[in-house]
Amino acid sequence: MPVTPRAATGGPLRMPDFRLLLAGAATGQLGAQVTLVALPLVAVLELQASAFEVGLLTAAETAAFLLIGLPAGAWTDRMRKRPLMIRADIVRAAAMASIPLAAVAGALTMTQLYAVALITGVATVFFDVAHQSYLPHLLPKEQLVAGNGALETIRSSAQVTGPGLGGGLVQLVGAHLAIVADAIGYALSALFLLGVKQHEDRPRPAPNASLRRDMAEGVHFVLRQPLLRVIALTTGLGNLFAAVLMATQTVYLVRVLGLEPGAIGLVLSAAAVGGLAGALCAGAIAARVGQARTILLSLLVTAPFALLWPLSGTGAAGAALFAAGSGVTFFGAVVYNVAQVSFRQTLCPPRLLGRMNATLRFLMWGTLPLGGLLGGTLADAFGPRTALACCAAGFLVAPLPLLLSPLRRMRDLPTAAPADDAADGADAAARGPAPVG
Numbered sequence: 456m457p458v459t460p461r462a463a464t465g466g467p468l469r470m471p472d473f474r475l476l477l478a479g480a481a482t483g484q485l486g487a488q489v490t491l492v493a494l495p496l497v498a499v500l501e502l503q504a505s506a507f508e509v510g511l512l513t514a515a516e517t518a519a520f521l522l523i524g525l526p527a528g529a530w531t532d533r534m535r536k537r538p539l540m541i542r543a544d545i546v547r548a549a550a551m552a553s554i555p556l557a558a559v560a561g562a563l564t565m566t567q568l569y570a571v572a573l574i575t576g577v578a579t580v581f582f583d584v585a586h587q588s589y590l591p592h593l594l595p596k597e598q599l600v601a602g603n604g605a606l607e608t609i610r611s612s613a614q615v616t617g618p619g620l621g622g623g624l625v626q627l628v629g630a631h632l633a634i635v636a637d638a639i640g641y642a643l644s645a646l647f648l649l650g651v652k653q654h655e656d657r658p659r660p661a662p663n664a665s666l667r668r669d670m671a672e673g674v675h676f677v678l679r680q681p682l683l684r685v686i687a688l689t690t691g692l693g694n695l696f697a698a699v700l701m702a703t704q705t706v707y708l709v710r711v712l713g714l715e716p717g718a719i720g721l722v723l724s725a726a727a728v729g730g731l732a733g734a735l736c737a738g739a740i741a742a743r744v745g746q747a748r749t750i751l752l753s754l755l756v757t758a759p760f761a762l763l764w765p766l767s768g769t770g771a772a773g774a775a776l777f778a779a780g781s782g783v784t785f786f787g788a789v790v791y792n793v794a795q796v797s798f799r800q801t802l803c804p805p806r807l808l809g810r811m812n813a814t815l816r817f818l819m820w821g822t823l824p825l826g827g828l829l830g831g832t833l834a835d836a837f838g839p840r841t842a843l844a845c846c847a848a849g850f851l852v853a854p855l856p857l858l859l860s861p862l863r864r865m866r867d868l869p870t871a872a873p874a875d876d877a878a879d880g881a882d883a884a885a886r887g888p889a890p891v892g
Contacts, residue, residue, distance in 0.1 A: 467594050467602045472651045476593065479647035480586075481609045483544065486640020488617020488727075489624065490551065492720050493633035494568070495705040496625050497554070500716075502565055506839065510702035510831015515569045517698065517823030519576035520816055527580045528813020529669035532806065535655045536589035537648055543582035544645035550574045552638040558631035584816060588808040591800050593653060600738050600797040607734035607793050614727030614785070622720015630716070658806070673810025676803065683802070683815065685860040686795050689754070689853055690819040693788070696849030698826025699833070699842060700764070707839035712773050722774050726781030733789030741794050745866035749794040754854040757787025761850035765843040784850065 467473045498504035498512055531539060550571045557563040594602045624633035677683045708714045708722060733753075741749045763780025767773040803811040833842035857863065 467598045467605060470593065472653045473593050473602065473605075475647050475650045476590075477605060477609055479540075479544075479644040480606055481613065482640045482647065483644035484610050484613035484640075485617050485620075486551075486637035488613045489621035489640075490634055490637040492618045492621035492705075492716070492723060493625050493630045493637075494554075494572075496630040496709075496716055496719075497558075497563075497634070498565065498568060499705055499709055501558070501630055502563070502568075504565060506703065506706045506834035506842075507831040508565060509706055510827050510829075510834065512565075512568055512572055513698055513702040513827030513830065514824035515572035515827075516576050517820065517827060518573060519580045520820035521822075521824055523577060523580060524813055524817030524821060525670045525674070526666060526813075527584055528673050528810040528816075529666050531581065531584045531588060531813065532669065532673075532809035533658055534585075535657050536585040536592065536809075537651055537655055539585045540582050540589070541645045541648050543578040543585070544641045544648070546578040547575045547582075548638045548641035548645070550578070551634055551641065554634045555631045558629075563631065580813075580816070584809055584813045587796065587800070587812045591805060591808060592655065596801055599800050600741060600793065603793050603797050603800075604734060604738045607737065607789050608731065611727060611731035611734040611785075611789055614730050615724050618723030618727065619720045622717045622723075625716035625720070669810060673807060673814040676807055676811055677814045677818070680802065681860070682862065683799065685856050685862060686750070686799075687815055687818040688856045690795070690815075691822045692849065692853040692856070693754070694819055695822035695826040695829070696846045696853065697788075698823040699830035699846040699849065701823075702827045702830030703834045703839045703842040703846070704764075706834055707843060708774075708777070711839055712767070712769055712777070714774060718774065722778045723781075725775075725778040726785060729782030729784070729786035730789045733786040734793065737790045737793035740790055741797075746794050746798060747862050747865035747867055750791055750798075751854070751857045751862055753787045753790040753794070754857065757783050758850045758854055760784050761847035764847055765840050 468477075495509055495512065498509055504512070554563065554567070554571060557567055590602055590606075591599065620636070621633055624636065677687065704723075705719070708719045714722065737749070740753075744752065760780050760783035763776050767776040767780070799811065799815065800808070830842050830846070833845055
């Protein structure tokens with residue numbers, strides 16, 4: 456049986472277990488943001504990788520969402536979430552630690568970078584699905600927006616400080632040694648999660664449960680919900696072009712703008728200030744204008760600022776323009792994420808949280824490796840600036856599904872799945888997923 460979240464006498468930050476969850480998120484995210492700068496710089500500066508190879512590295516980092524996203528949700532719903540997250544952190548720490556060890560031994564290759572990216576990607580799929588499914592276990596529904604806002608604040612704070620720290624470490628000790636910070640971050644995250652005290656029962660699968668039936672039930676739940684479908688389509692498009700940005704921005708900043716590693720870290724940190732502001736404002740914005748309007752307007756208003764990326768030139772002015780474009784688009788993306796993730800967690804029955812999150816991750820994050828390959832191919836064929844122009848155009852297109860959906864006429868969102876959908880869950884496997892439309 457699902458465990459009911461313990462009662463909270465105040466906000467989520469008053470709960471020791473939630474504070475430990477936040478601390479783990481902080482250390483893991485900080486290390487990951489250092490690697491956001493350091494890993495592509497290992498490829499570009501130390502291994503002389505081409506733009507396509509950097510794009511392939513981005514694809515390898517995110518391929519697991521496409522390859523195992525759906526079964527990961529079914530497996531996660533059969534396991535206790537906290538031990539799963541701890542194991543994922545340990546795997547990621549070990550994989551990242553192998554990079555500086557190989558570099559010091561003079562044996563580091565792009566093949567190893569691809570392998571580490573794939574391994575950490577698989578562990579991240581399980582960690583992220585379990586993490587989003589674990590939060591409703593700790594917090595009551597009325598505190599989910601505040602809890603997700605706090606987690607987004609931590610993530611955005613790491614995005615502000617991590618790239619600057621990463622760029623400084625790369626300039627000081629070299630790109631491969633900077634990756635040690637990521638390994639330490641994941642190890643500390645596992646230690647904080649070990650300290651969470653709240654009891655978690657092992658989920659009991661249905662007597663006739665099978666991996667195929669469990670996956671089908673999660674897919675069925677998502678596809679039967681029109682608002683979840685449009686959120687999945689919008690986020691998938693956004694992530695496709697976000698991966699184009701991930702694949703090309705380091706090459707662009709190094710080889711077009713001519714920035715040093717420390718300056719690249721500062722540009723990415725400055726850009727992340729917008730994400731931090733979004734995390735701090737998301738709850739207030741949703742309360743003032745409504746959760747549905749927040750999901751729509753957060754992307755619609757901020758997407759045009761992506762055009763500043765390909766318009767940026769050399770020197771400090773160009774770097775500032777690039778950072779400004781990222782800052783505004785990141786603000787919108789974080790506000791959007793807080794609103795739509797909280798909606799998903801509220802709408803879904805607890806027993807389906809892992810499969811719902813995994814299905815949506817498959818649909819929304821499965822586009823990331825495709826975007827990485829697209830970005831690397833465009834940058835190799837036409838140059839990084841053209842790739843960024845295509846990326847900006849994609850950001851303008853991404854909100855269109857929201858504009859064409861019932862969401863544009865809504866202020867607030869439903870807080871529970873329709874009764875017939877909840878009842879249909881038990882025999883979803885027999886019927887198979889409902890068609891989209």
